[in-house]
Amino acid sequence: MKQGLQLKFSQNLSLTPQLQQAIRLLQLSTLELNQEIDLLMQTNPLLERGDDGEDEYGNSTDNIEDEVTLNTTSNDGNTAEPNQDFDANIDFELDKTNTDFSESKTELSSTESSDFEASTTEFEANASDFSAEFNDEYDEYSNGSLWDENNTPADDDSDFKQQETLQVSLREHLLSQLKLMPLSERDQTLTLLLVDSINEDGYLEESLEDIAEQMPPELEIDALELQTALHHVQNLDPAGVGARNLSECLLLQLDLLPKYTPHLALAKLMAKHYLPALGARDFGKLRKELGCDESTLKSVQQLITNLNPRPGSAFSVIGSEHYIQHEVIIKKVKGIWIASLNDAVIPKLKINQLYANILKRNRDSSSQYLQSQMQEAKWMIKNIQQRFSTILRVSQAITDRQRNFLEYGEVAMKPLVLREIAEELELHESTISRVTNNKYMLTPRGIFELKYFFGSSVATDTGGTCSATAIRALIKQLVEQENPKKPFSDNQITDLLAKQGIVVARRTIAKYRESLNIAPASLRKTL
Numbered sequence: 001m002k003q004g005l006q007l008k009f010s011q012n013l014s015l016t017p018q019l020q021q022a023i024r025l026l027q028l029s030t031l032e033l034n035q036e037i038d039l040l041m042q043t044n045p046l047l048e049r050g051d052d053g054e055d056e057y058g059n060s061t062d063n064i065e066d067e068v069t070l071n072t073t074s075n076d077g078n079t080a081e082p083n084q085d086f087d088a089n090i091d092f093e094l095d096k097t098n099t100d101f102s103e104s105k106t107e108l109s110s111t112e113s114s115d116f117e118a119s120t121t122e123f124e125a126n127a128s129d130f131s132a133e134f135n136d137e138y139d140e141y142s143n144g145s146l147w148d149e150n151n152t153p154a155d156d157d158s159d160f161k162q163q164e165t166l167q168v169s170l171r172e173h174l175l176s177q178l179k180l181m182p183l184s185e186r187d188q189t190l191t192l193l194l195v196d197s198i199n200e201d202g203y204l205e206e207s208l209e210d211i212a213e214q215m216p217p218e219l220e221i222d223a224l225e226l227q228t229a230l231h232h233v234q235n236l237d238p239a240g241v242g243a244r245n246l247s248e249c250l251l252l253q254l255d256l257l258p259k260y261t262p263h264l265a266l267a268k269l270m271a272k273h274y275l276p277a278l279g280a281r282d283f284g285k286l287r288k289e290l291g292c293d294e295s296t297l298k299s300v301q302q303l304i305t306n307l308n309p310r311p312g313s314a315f316s317v318i319g320s321e322h323y324i325q326h327e328v329i330i331k332k333v334k335g336i337w338i339a340s341l342n343d344a345v346i347p348k349l350k351i352n353q354l355y356a357n358i359l360k361r362n363r364d365s366s367s368q369y370l371q372s373q374m375q376e377a378k379w380m381i382k383n384i385q386q387r388f389s390t391i392l393r394v395s396q397a398i399t400d401r402q403r404n405f406l407e408y409g410e411v412a413m414k415p416l417v418l419r420e421i422a423e424e425l426e427l428h429e430s431t432i433s434r435v436t437n438n439k440y441m442l443t444p445r446g447i448f449e450l451k452y453f454f455g456s457s458v459a460t461d462t463g464g465t466c467s468a469t470a471i472r473a474l475i476k477q478l479v480e481q482e483n484p485k486k487p488f489s490d491n492q493i494t495d496l497l498a499k500q501g502i503v504v505a506r507r508t509i510a511k512y513r514e515s516l517n518i519a520p521a522s523l524r525k526t527l
Contacts, residue, residue: 029438050350170315190229202312240311410473415457
């Protein structure tokens with residue numbers, strides 16, 4: 001054994017920090033991108049938000065055209081030669097990208113702005129002084145007030161478009177009613193205990209026996225007292241609140257209807273004993289058990305279906321909304337479908353001129369921190385520009401492939417896979433996947449995620465292919481046109497599609513039907 005030196009050449013892939021940031025930004029949604037920018041701005045003093053009509057250095061960009069849109073689409077409507085995008089297999093040069101997405105917009109004059117700010121300040125000061133005099137007048141669970149939380153007057157002369165609805169929870173709504181009831185302190189305590197056990201749908205989740213067992217023995221609370229307290233709760237608004245099951249919920253609502261309501265007795269009988277048969281659409285059994293004809297059964301069914309099975313749903317606090325912003329807008333210009341970026345979602349970033357001037361004057365080792373921050377800020381700006389450039393290129397390619405969808409709807413959707421777009425734009429499939437994830441496109445037919453336009457293909461008798469999205473649309477059309485008394489089964493839908501030349505297995509039809517939230521034929525049957 002001996003030691004020696006060898007010289008060997010090899011190729012390997014190295015992801016620079018700049019490329020890693022570009023890949024990460026590409027897969028973020030618009031909202032997540034803004035959060036990433038805000039987080040970076042907190043740590044980087046050289047990066048700041050810019051105004052419309054300014055470039056990354058704060059210079060005016062008036063009369064400068066949007067290079068990305070012009071370069072992406074030629075005069076004849078055809079897609080121009082794309083720029084080379086970053087990818088795991090190609091080099092990444094962001095310094096070559098010099099595209100500005102900002103457009104100049106009209107601003108208020110200094111006189112108008114100062115007058116507006118002065119009048120707004122005066123109004124807010126007067127509003128807060130006036131509302132402070134009445135702070136002690138409001139109850140904790142009051143539904144109305146003269147002023148809302150934004151100090152906006154809530155009278156008849158106010159602007160209704162600027163008013164916001166105050167979301168009241170079901171618990172607050174029930175407590176506001178209980179405070180007006182003449183109950184003893186013990187009864188009020190028990191009713192509050194039951195209110196705290198009611199879920200968002202308005203149902204009492206625990207049994208009265210379980211609630212009584214959880215109480216301290218020295219209070220001597222029995223189930224009879226809780227039953228009386230539950231009766232008080234069930235008399236509150238909304239009707240049906242405090243029910244322990246669906247049957248009791250519907251019965252509470254039926255008890256509030258006038259006694260002369262047609263078929264009220266049959267409706268109560270159905271709600272008490274025959275809800276499973278009604279859910280299974282077993283109308284033959286219902287007619288036999290209730291002893292009525294088909295027209296009477298239809299009236300009873302209508303009376304039941306008009307009730308609210310979730311009385312607390314109107315008071316559910318909305319906290320899980322999924323907000324989206326479309327990055328691309330599709331318009332038809334002179335007979336050609338053109339994709340353009342939504343300027344409202346493109347972040348306007350620039351370099352802080354104060355720190356930039358300091359770097360110009362001082363380039364010694366003491367300014368090394370600012371130099372690194374300057375480089376990071378430039379990377380961020382270039383990567384964001386590259387991100388929207390790639391989104392636009394992919395969107396235009398999708399638009400060219402799916403123009404029939406834009407013209408005729410879902411039934412004209414073509415099969416499309418990520419590989420086709422990747423080969424056309426000379427990108428990797430992973431890049432296309434990142435671009436289409438959580439990115440949305442505004443079309444004349446609505447807002448769709450870019451992934452919506454991709455789908456598998458199904459063979460037809462003529463040797464062609466049909467998109468899975470088009471098959472779903474055909475299934476939806478067949479269900480809408482079917483006879484409600486004799487709805488199509490999955491086998492019948494399979495045969496109807498086969499007559500149109502689309503060969504699909506029955507289990508595939510069942511899968512697509514479930515994805516459309518369409519019930520089976522037995523549950524779609526009506527009287």
